[in-house]
Amino acid sequence: MINFENTENAFAYRTPIQLKKAKWLFKAMASNTLTKVGSWLTPKLLWLPFVKTIIKNTIYEQFCGGENLEEAAETAKNLSEYGVGSLLDYGAEGKETEEEFDEATAAFIKTIEFAKQKNYISYISIKLTAFSRNGLLQKMHLQENLNSAELEEKNRVEERLDKICQAGTNNNTAILIDAEESWIQDPVDALATKMMQKYNTQRANIYNTYQLYRHDKLVFLKQNIEHAKENNYILGAKIVRGAYMEKERERAIQMGYESPIQPNKEATDIDYNLALEVCLKNLNEVSVFVGTHNEKSCQLATQYMADYSASNQTPKVIFSQLFGMSDNISFNLAKEKYTVCKYLPYGPVNDVIPYLMRRANENTSVAGQTTRELDLIKKELHRRKHA
Ligand SMILES: Cc1cc2nc3c(=O)[nH]c(=O)nc-3n(C[C@H](O)[C@H](O)[C@H](O)COP(=O)(O)OP(=O)(O)OC[C@H]3O[C@@H](n4cnc5c(N)ncnc54)[C@H](O)[C@@H]3O)c2cc1C
Numbered sequence: 001m002i003n004f005e006n007t008e009n010a011f012a013y014r015t016p017i018q019l020k021k022a023k024w025l026f027k028a029m030a031s032n033t034l035t036k037v038g039s040w041l042t043p044k045l046l047w048l049p050f051v052k053t054i055i056k057n058t059i060y061e062q063f064c065g066g067e068n069l070e071e072a073a074e075t076a077k078n079l080s081e082y083g084v085g086s087l088l089d090y091g092a093e094g095k096e097t098e099e100e101f102d103e104a105t106a107a108f109i110k111t112i113e114f115a116k117q118k119n120y121i122s123y124i125s126i127k128l129t130a131f132s133r134n135g136l137l138q139k140m141h142l143q144e145n146l147n148s149a150e151l152e153e154k155n156r157v158e159e160r161l162d163k164i165c166q167a168g169t170n171n172n173t174a175i176l177i178d179a180e181e182s183w184i185q186d187p188v189d190a191l192a193t194k195m196m197q198k199y200n201t202q203r204a205n206i207y208n209t210y211q212l213y214r215h216d217k218l219v220f221l222k223q224n225i226e227h228a229k230e231n232n233y234i235l236g237a238k239i240v241r242g243a244y245m246e247k248e249r250e251r252a253i254q255m256g257y258e259s260p261i262q263p264n265k266e267a268t269d270i271d272y273n274l275a276l277e278v279c280l281k282n283l284n285e286v287s288v289f290v291g292t293h294n295e296k297s298c299q300l301a302t303q304y305m306a307d308y309s310a311s312n313q314t315p316k317v318i319f320s321q322l323f324g325m326s327d328n329i330s331f332n333l334a335k336e337k338y339t340v341c342k343y344l345p346y347g348p349v350n351d352v353i354p355y356l357m358r359r360a361n362e363n364t365s366v367a368g369q370t371t372r373e374l375d376l377i378k379k380e381l382h383r384r385k386h387a
Pocket residue numbers: 177178179180209211213240241242243244245261262263264265266268290291292293294320321322343366369
């Protein structure tokens with residue numbers, strides 16, 4: 001059993017001032033009203049320099065690596081001193097023009113080339129929506145006929161993804177493709193599979209993401225493992241519960257279709273843990289990213305690793321938590337020599353606001369998470385005071 005209660009390991013990389021700020025922040029996020037008002041007001045007031053400064057010194061500092069690659073690399077270097085790697089995420093979202101898509105593609109490739117020079121950054125995360133139009137993905141998802149302009153647009157999306165995957169493979173930086181909303185996910189899955197088949201012949205250079213809060217995804221994962229076996233490539237599987245539950249349920253009600261989301265949290269947990277088992281049982285054909293803050297799932301994953309004779313240090317199993325959250329999991333696993341990396345977003349404050357607002361809301365709505373973070377921080381501050 002890994003001891004996730006050890007706060008000395010968990011927060012060794014944080015100065016006392018940083019910890020006190022984190023305590024204040026998690027206290028503030030625990031308030032539903034404050035988070036709701038803050039999420040609504042912040043994007044509107046960002047043009048005010050003092051608002052930006054407040055955001056930068058609080059929630060941004062807690063959850064983001066820096067405004068540019070150099071700053072993010074400093075953060076990643078600090079983490080690496082404690083045996084924790086980094087999964088860089090260029091946090092730009094919601095772009096809509098071809099010019100912006102090309103810029104985002106160039107930014108991803110620049111990140112890969114930068115990561116190559118730093119041995120503590122081995123993974124980067126990408127979102128297909130950073131370089132393709134939402135409307136196009138929706139049409140592709142619905143398998144609607146595309147006109148000739150849309151077909152060209154679709155080809156450009158694939159070319160951009162291919163360029164990124166090629167650069168990742170050439171530079172030994174794994175590419176993790178994020179999962180998005182269910183109504184655009186099918187083309188993301190199809191393209192991810194195509195890339196894995198092309199670039200994962202020797203090792204997992206490309207990973208797709210499986211959201212187990214969807215009731216159809218465990219079966220899909222098993223089918224994907226079989227497909228990888230039959231077609232001689234390694235399946236890269238990032239296993240998460242899923243981030244868009246409320247949005248998914250609301251849309252299903254509004255549009256009158258069956259919700260793709262599991263009936264309750266227990267059902268999500270059961271499928272998540274089964275997904276872990278099926279991946280860890282098949283490490284000859286699968287490399288797995290365990291993307292969760294759930295202590296039981298992480299504990300279970302270490303147990304399955306032992307059951308299926310995988311060494312703690314195997315690079316085929318990577319535990320990953322978001323930067324600024326669940327340090328008690330990341331740093332205690334790293335201490336036991338498991339492969340761990342923090343999901344580290346970076347980018348100008350304005351660009352990462354949607355990500356930050358999701359973090360604030362998640363920490364309010366996910367039962368127990370904020371209290372857990374707060375308790376651990378308080379425990380560590382108390383320990384340091386009496387050490
Ligand atoms: C490294 C990393 C990468 C990630 N990448 C992605 C990504 O690409 N795409 C994405 O969508 N998310 C992503 N996430 C977020 C992830 O999907 C979860 O939202 C988040 O991690 C919380 O789940 P948990 O397993 O950590 O914690 P837990 O607290 O155990 O679980 C909370 C989650 O359980 C599910 N849940 C809660 N209540 C219910 C309910 N009533 N019914 C059904 N299900 C419920 C929801 O998914 C909720 O987020 C990522 C997370 C990490 C750590």
